[in-house]
Amino acid sequence: MFSLSLCFQVDNSSLTGESEPQSRSPDNTHDNPLETRNVAFFSTNCVEGTARGIVICTGDHTVMGRIATLTSGLETGKTPIAKEIEHFIHIITGVAVFLGVTFFILAIVLGYSWLEAVIFLIGIIVANVPEGLLATVTVCLTLTAKRMAKKNCLVKNLEAVETLGSTSTICSDKTGTLTQNRMTVAHMWFDNQIHEADTTEDQSGASFDKSSVTWLSLARVAGLCNRAQFKAGQDALPILKRDVAGDASESALLKCIELCCGSVRANRDRNKKVAEIPFNSTNKYQLSIHETEDTNDNRYLLVMKGAPERILDCCSTIMVQGKEQPMDEELKESFQNAYMELGGLGERVLGFCHTMLAEDQYPKGFAFDTDDVNFQTDQLCFIGLMSMIDPPRAAVPDAVGKCRSAGIKVIMVTGDHPITAKAIAKGVGIISEGNETVEDIAARLNIPVSQVNPRDAKACVIHGTDLKDLSQDQMDDILRNHTEIVFARTSPQQKLIIVEGCQRLGAIVAVTGDGVNDSPALKKADIGVAMGISGSDVSKQAADMILLDDNFASIVTGVEEGRLIFDNLKKSIAYTLTSNIPEITPFLLFICANIPLPLGTITILCIDLGTDMVPAISLAYETAESDIMKRQPRNPFRDKLVNERLISIAYGQIGMIQAVAGFFAYFVILAENGFLPSKLVGIRLNWDDRSVNDLEDSYGQQWTYEQRKIVEFTCHTAFFVSIVVVQWADVIICKTRRNSVFQQGMRNKILIFGLFEETALAAFLSYCPGMDVALRMYPLKPSWWFCAFPYSFLIFVYDEVRKLLLRRNPGGWVERETYY
């Protein structure tokens, strides 16, 4: 809090987002401590001047400290993908426990002992749990995170990779995120006309007509009446990238003039400064007196710039097309209109004027006194206006457009003024052409604001002070009914309230920001996105994702990758779950039909943790089936990762065919060895009995325990290989959920690699000498490999037909029952 200040200015951009330095004085102008002029804040920068004051708050009680407490006290909820995986785990656990308990009871009923029944229970649960799935999901997310890192999106939290894909609302900060955070000259008014300047970063925009003499005078005044300078040693850098010593507006003017008219320093050297009155808030202008470069002319040049209305008051004439004309009402009227228009665009407007001081009154060597003004400061010649704005970043309008066509709502939340915020929102596309706020409608129809039907206004701009008075229901109402919303003059606490409001309505919220004032919102959001280069460390800490090149358009990339990985995870899970059925059914038949065990636990693990891993991971490399950016964001309550339809396909349809394939191979081997299927039913007790060494088969041959067990383990190996063979077909059909495989193509090289490796591993496990001792897996005769081929083909044909029906009858029974 200040007791004394002298031309004191602070830059509050790290706290409130205002890019313009604010002047401070000892007067209490406002109740709100953020608005009043006699308070400065911890961690903001002082730009110029001197002041003396007393400290009123320290540490946690400062505004900065309160933001820090707010941020650290927030609990981040679960990410959407974590919720989905939890839901999926519940389903799988339910099925596993249900089957396990059912068969436990069945086993007891059938007369097995307690211990045996418990062993069956455990075996069934092991077969039900997809052991490799956790590794698969982690690898898929990691691959996506790597892909995003290549596109300059650094993801700090692995699960956040998918969150952007589910996002339905983006709350974006303005300064530094949507805008470049540097003031740039946008418009000029001279010769009774508004001219547009080029605000793009690489000077690719349209240029204006520079031939007018008025422009030359304007440029001269802007260059001379300016205390900003380029820092030394930057001649090699392009003008826009150079560092400037001086305040934001003067830097903007300096760069503009340098770009248009050449070296300002040379111009200043030619027109030496003799005296100057710096800008102060009482006068609201800045004035300097120069010697002209014309050596024959001994007159002094007085140039002045400042607030437009003050400058106009000091002027009696106006320059039009290079000629001085007396100021008349018509010209004053057009000046007012221009000023209104530029102000309405949210730009900061400055007026410029000059005069040549008469030689007789002010001869060469005249001592100009700046404290006690001894020269004329009126009867000047008005030249024109220049207005400045912090322009939007180049990639932002496009990115906002893409987000909106992807069904994502974009809301601007800023600490800056409503008019600037609205202007930027219009420039960026958050408020689209043709959408009006209630104020716009009132102005257009010339009726008071209260008479406007709120339903007509699709857009609205809400001031922070109004936000304080809103109840939760009113806030929900606003968020629900308006598609284009701008919140201006919001405090960090209010940003948090806005995010919470959106989340209450069931949206998944992404917050983008770069300053300290954004950090509570960044933390609370489902995904916080911070700017990497210009962002503060606090915001980078609070965020889940960092845009390394500050490119807002990377958010579109994030959305695309997130949606893609969600789809691919579905496919991967469907693939992995399918092999559960051919793993469980041997156990079930073993218990119920008393046949020798068709598939052992070691072989189950060889499938889940061995051969199924690479194909499941390879599904993460699948390309999108249709344009994912044209879809609506998924509804977190209805569109689940794993739903009943996926389970029905995996367990009920494809899984069953796979189980039949396995059993077919099993029966074929036993039959070839002499045990016809009819003989097998009920043989279990004798088969597993070590003491029975003369078990007779269908042909009367007698088998010792060891011999039988070798045949049994050969059957396990064959069942395992059959599962591998049918999983070839499964991975190919899981590539697509709707398109035909022929449409999608086999461009996924990792998948083909997976198929080869899977088969190589299966062959290795079967044929490697020593496997019979180590894992009890035996070499298979080549003909037994082919047992499962017809079933593999059947799976392929079945699913292609299903997808064909699905495509032909959108919304029909097939889609409702089987499209996952």
Next chain:
Amino acid sequence: MQVGTMDLVTLVVFGSWLAPALASAENADKDYDSPFEYDYESLRIGGLVFAVVLFVLGIVLIVTKKCSCSSDKPRPKAPDEETAVPIAQ
């Protein structure tokens, strides 16, 4: 004493008659069992060769396709040139 030598001669005569009979019985067993014998050694070798070939083919597929695909991909766009000029830092 003569009984011992006579027994020995009878045993030798009996044995020499038995041996060829035994030998021929063994041969007959071999032919009889042949449908039950299977050459697992060559099967193992064949299977292992198949496994190695597939494995190498997979690696080759990944390595070469990755090279040719990355040369087809367009060069990544250079990041937009934007700087935030720090104000009076």
